[in-house]
Amino acid sequence: MPVRDRGSTTLTTVLLMPVFTGLAFLGFQAALWTHARSEVRAVARDAATLVARQGADATEVRRSAEAVLAGDDSFEGGSVEIAVDGDLIVVRVEASVPGIIRGTSADVDVTEALPLEGFRP
Known part of the structure; x- marks a missing residue:
């Protein structure tokens, strides 16, 4: 007598759907974190370029860089520190990236450094 597999597809779907949903959320969250890090890096690089070059x-x-961070919905808060150390400009930008699910937020901390350029007599 053949063994019947009635409902096995439904059971497999019900058991694996939370796994697939979790993986989808993880992938989307990773994309949001990567995008936020790229945006913060661009703000830091632009600030360093304006001061150094x-x-x-x-x-x-x-002030301008903090206004850019405040105007972007990808971040919660944000601070910019610019240090002029001799011939080197160091810009540090920190921001918090909210997560899709509560408790999945991450902090982004980017530092860019450029040499001071210009005419020196």
């Missing part, structure tokens, strides 16, 4: 005032650039 264009001779912009570090305080004004810091």
Whole structure:
């Protein structure tokens, strides 16, 4: 007599659906974290470039970079530190990236450094 497998497909689907949903959430969350890190890195690089190559005032650039972070919905909070150390400009940007599910937020901390460029008599 053949063994009947009635309902085995349904049972497999019911058992594996939470696994597939969890993997989908993990993939999407990883994409959000990667995007946020790229955005923070771009803000840090732009701030360092403005101070090192264009001779912009570090305080004004810091305010502008913080305004960019505040205007982006990808972040919660954000701080920018610009240090002029001799011939080196170091910009550190920190922000918090919210998660899809409560408790999955992550902190992003990026540092960019560029040499000070310009005419030196």
